Amino acid sequence: MKFLKSLLAAILGSFIALGLLFLLTIGMIGALMPAEETVTVAPSSILKIDLGASIGEQTVSDPLDFSSFVPYAGSTSSIGILDAVKAIDYAATDPAIKFIYLTNCGASNSIAYREELRSALERFRTSGKPVIAYGDNFSFGSYYLASVADKIYADEFAMNNILGVSTTIIFLKDILDRFGVEMQLIRHGKYKSAGEQFIASDISDANREQNQAMVDALWDAAAVSICKSREISPEDLDRMVNNLELNTAQDMVDAGLVDGLLTVNGIEQELVTLSGAKNLKDVKMITLDKYIKARIRTNFKAKDKIAIIYADGQINPNGSDGITEEVFQPIIRDLRADSTVKAVVLRVNSPGGSVQPAEIIRTELELLQQEKPLIVSYGTMAASGGYWISAGADKIYSNSTTLTGSIGVFSMLPSLEKTFKDIAHVNPVTVRSHRHADMGSMTRKLDRQEVAAFQEQVEMIYDHFINIVAEGRGLTPERVDEIAQGRVWCGSEALGIDLVNEIGGLKDAVDYAAVSAGLEDYRIEAWPKAKNSLDKLMEGLNTAGAAVETFSDPEQLMESLFQSVKAEKGIYARVPYIYYFE
CATH class of the missing domain: 3.90.226.10 (2-enoyl-CoA Hydratase; Chain A, domain 1)
Structure with missing residues (x-):
């Protein structure tokens, strides 16, 4: 074991040395390269x-x-x-x-x-x-x-x-059955189909209804613009596409x-x-x-600022990737305290994710909103948890083709009981102080009482989600429940049911933020700062050391894999689909 650790440490050390040499080479090349050219725009x-x-x-x-x-x-x-x-x-x-x-x-x-x-x-x-x-x-x-x-x-x-708009959903239940893996899905929302592909072999009627409505709405949103520009009828365009003309x-x-x-x-x-x-x-x-x-240059002479917070990616409980509380909470607090920041635009491009960090981020944004305007712009997707964190904004701009809504909650836990017994032929033995001490350990299925406990949590969080939207959008909880149920809407549909305020892009949101704050002369600050390849390389080098201990110890490696899968249990507000324009 010591030999393996030493070998892996030597390999890692070599990679780090090569990485540092690579950075040094880049620095030398950068020093030899000419300074950035001054760009001029010629007439005509x-x-x-x-x-x-x-x-x-x-x-x-x-x-x-x-x-x-x-x-x-x-x-x-x-x-x-x-x-x-x-x-x-x-x-x-x-x-x-x-x-x-x-x-x-x-x-x-x-x-x-x-x-x-x-x-x-x-x-x-x-x-x-x-x-x-x-x-x-x-x-x-x-x-x-x-x-x-x-x-x-x-x-x-x-x-x-x-060819139109499509989405493909791969159903995995049959192959999971072959490996003895049983996914236990607890959810609220008729259309909350995240996880359905793990527990079914085919699409449900509600899920098919939702997806068909979505691809049709996305097609219509784009086709209307095409037909107007080219002066053809939607019926003619539909016919030509359907018949491969x-x-x-x-x-x-x-x-x-x-x-x-x-x-x-x-x-x-x-x-x-x-x-x-x-x-x-x-x-x-x-x-x-x-x-x-x-x-397009930043006006550094302007004292007043509009901050753009880019909430891009999945909402995760920790780490530096995606949207995490450890990254976003201090940013939001700093912007709230910064007197030179007169308004904030939250740009959301997220399918959602874990509930707890979403609520922490939403609460911080709510405190910020008490002191300065908070305007939201939706990108490709602002669904489920992405909608959760932004529903209370002063104004929400969405593109017509944005995927939003998906107001629903689910929890999913894998059981490897059959895998251990029938595939791996191992016998996990659990000793516990109380009846449910190993709940969610994956070595066994949840019993009825445990399923009921998870369902109670899901229902509680769904009710909280409904109330967040109702308060933020000025709707009754009953109305929100009607349009929620986990259903995904495109931006043009969301406008008609009051989930967003206006169809528009990021620039529209920034312009409105300036008006809301009474600004004419300002500069824009972006948070978090965008990462380039060098930043990502340095992050990789910083985390590489921890991998040595894990990969050099088989027991620790298995434990790490087990815990990473186990960590997937929890309660989520997330949408699972991507729609392709072809």
Whole structure:
């Protein structure tokens, strides 16, 4: 055992040494690289927006991003959705920008980001400046964004996958049965289907009803915009998609969804013509990331601030990943105490998670709201626990395609009793002082009294959830219960049942926060700070030492795995689904 520990320690030490050498090399390369260039915007420039570029919640400038000088290396930097929208809005009145060129229109990005970008591009078009789009492939989601353009061009061999919206649920009960694993699910909510795939072999009627309504609503939210932009009827679009009539690029032209087919050389010549240049070399083009550097700058002279708290990820009881009380509680307290922070925008992009940290975070936000405006913006998903922490805000903005609601609660515990007996052929023996001392230990199923105890907890927490929403949204508990039951709603539906106040994006929420606080001159602060690859590498090195003891001791390793599974017991407010636009 000592030899194994020594061996693993030596291996770990070697990795740490290599990591430090890697960091030193990066530092040397950074020192040799030229200072960041000063970006200028030439007159009559085209603003090029590559939809293949990474769009995220926050802008991340990664010092380990080698994509600019390493062929085929993907970028680890990203453009924050707020910066992207602000840049498009600025370009509308910028005399140096002649028009916007959308390229790589077949790329995949969050549907919520596409919606916020599309709204910004619609505002840009009202300035009288055109938007031109070019795609070598189209999916439904990518075409939804491209359809805002004045002219849409496609490669003559473009692959078109405009198929609709789908979600796939994998039911695991049969395979879990083969391994003797029995999941015990305790829940409240007719539509609270989180965990259903572990206890059933097929979808329930309520779950199918919910998912069908959701994919239909998401389709409608995007299809309405497409049909309006391209002047076609929703019925015609439905027919073409159902019958696979949009199979080739020429089909898209014939259907009025694309204005023309061009090769890469052809679209370049089109840009030359539209810009009024003599040839391609004379065309002035600036990419979105460089335009942001040139035009979207923080006003450090402004004393007053609007803070944006990015609640991005699952709500977890501990750790630094996702949304945790140990990270968010001190941030919220500091912002409440900071007199220069005049308003706070909570940006939620979360499927929910553990109840206890969600309630701690909600309580801290409630205290903050007593002293300054709290405005909420929903991203791709703000469901269950994500809705829990934000329901009491002064105003909630949601995208039409945001998944929200899912007001329900569940608890799920695995029993490995059959696994131990029939598969592993081991006999766990428990000695206990009281009848239920080993409740939830996974070595046996819950008995009726224990199930009733868990159900009582679930019911208590569901009632608390209902009251949070009722108080925050100005509804009766009875009305909230009607629209709750764990059901997921898209943003456009949530508006109609008073779960949100207005359809809009992050910039809309920031603008409203400024008005609420009476601010004209302010700067934006983002919390928590975005992590780049270097930050994540350092975190990995800091936690690597603890892994040596665990992995060098088989007993400790088994105990660690057992405890990690056991820790999954608890009560959750979480939504389990992802919807794909194809």
